[in-house]
Amino acid sequence: MSAANPLAERQQAFMRAIQEEGAPLPAGWGNSQAAGLRIYRGNYRHALMGVLAHGFERTAAYVGAEAFHQVSINHAIAHPPSHWTIDSAANGFAETCAGFFRENPEVAELAWLEGAMLDLVGAPDCEPLDAARFAEASAGFGDAEWMELTLTMMPRAAALIVGHDLERLWRSIDGGGEIDLAPARLGCIAWREGDRPTFVMVEEQCALAFAAMGQGASYGDLVVQIAGEGADEAALGEAAMRAGSFLGQWLQHALVSAIGREASPGNGDGQEPND
């Protein structure tokens, strides 16, 4: 035990003893401390398992209680919480599921979706931009303005490319009947609609475009991304139509909160939401 900060070292030893069944008892501890430690270890596990059981109800229902218990223990051991928010104990659970259920990648996809929806519960409140307000804000746009258009998506909205139709899987789990596991390469977008976390299945390219614009890509970047490098005029025109279709879907689902302009020498600092 170093003299520098013995309490810190004792607390680290205590924490290790809670987290790891086989960890040595802190120095000087006997049977009475060991008996008390078992209570604290049980409380720690109960708290973490409770977060996972509460936040991943459909994943649990899909894989069954025993398998979920095992993957939860794996997760608690591999990802001991490091943040004061207990919900952060769920961070990385989809990755844990991916490793645990290697033959069933849909489990990790379902866990990702439930994790994203858990994260959305406390996201900042935000009014979405509806189609009418978007039309009004973009009424005077010329080609240049359209190409420099940027979007602010609803807070903490998230997208993932998946290999199954999670909406059908979700509904069949909720319905309690036969599981509907339809392989399909799709995009899944999760966001909060009012107070309610929700999600929608979209084309893969739509989800990729959503993620790109959520990270600051401009509408012009999106068109080029869809058309591919070196695309001719016709391909760019077609890509612009696709991008417009995606934008329409995002507005319809109330996924966009504001519009802005990409930073460029000609338009000031950029990223100035105008709604």
Next chain:
Amino acid sequence: MVRSQPLDPALDPALDPAQRQASLQGTIAPFAGFGLGLRREHHNDFLAPAAAIPVDFVEVISENFMVEGGRSLRVLEAVRERLPVIVHGVSMSIGSAAGLDRTYLGALKALVDRIEPLWVSDHLCWTRTSAHNSHDLLPLPLTAEALDVVCDNIDRAQETLGRAMLFENPSSYLTFPEDEMAEWEFLGEMVRRTGCFLLLDVNNIFVSSQNHGFDPSDYLAGLPLSEVRQIHLAGHEPATGERPIIIDTHDRPVIDAVWALYRKAMAMIEQPVATMIERDENIPPLPELLAELERARAGMHSANAPQPA
């Protein structure tokens, strides 16, 4: 251990508790009343338009509302328009040798500024090291070293929040070989040095007294009871043949022995206090908890009734 230099005269340990409390912004005046924890299961009861729930305040778990948005915050703001709110934390980790988490304090300050609670409380415990979080209230060795850590952390928390706080006596399942003082002595010194106040959890005294073999009357007699502002009452899981340790579970009604200890405490505490029932698991319908709260009212009145000479 070298104490950090106080940044505010209110944090000067040379001052006596009354001077320090008086100079702290938001010194806590006594508040008399009976309340409940505001739990998700009862949100709609409290939000009903004609709700006239017979409580004088509600207490919320701070961390559940230290978020950026969502329904829970709006529920809290709506309830706050009708009732005083107490903000009670479980993750400040005031006994952590790694110090306090700056982002945690910032988020708590934001909640406090938003809600303007009656007061802010947490527990005499630790929950974090520099690397990990236990999400359980872990016990502290009752040593001068731990007391220094706790007092430094309380100074920082109170300074950040700009107000005095309450700290709750913990329940615990082990004691440390290196303990140098009784828990009530630790709490008394903590109050004297920091100007904080006490949240007296009567069930925790009972649980720890059974687990560690001390007399609850000694505990009460050893505390600076004039600094108590709030009382917690809760149920616990009794010991079993295989497990001779009582566990503080908050999942069932308060037992008679704890009610008796409550009446004893109330007879010893001279100033008004806020009393509440804590229920965090197996949460029953609201009327059941209100009936239990009524028992607290009756207990306080009987404790304060004139006694024959």
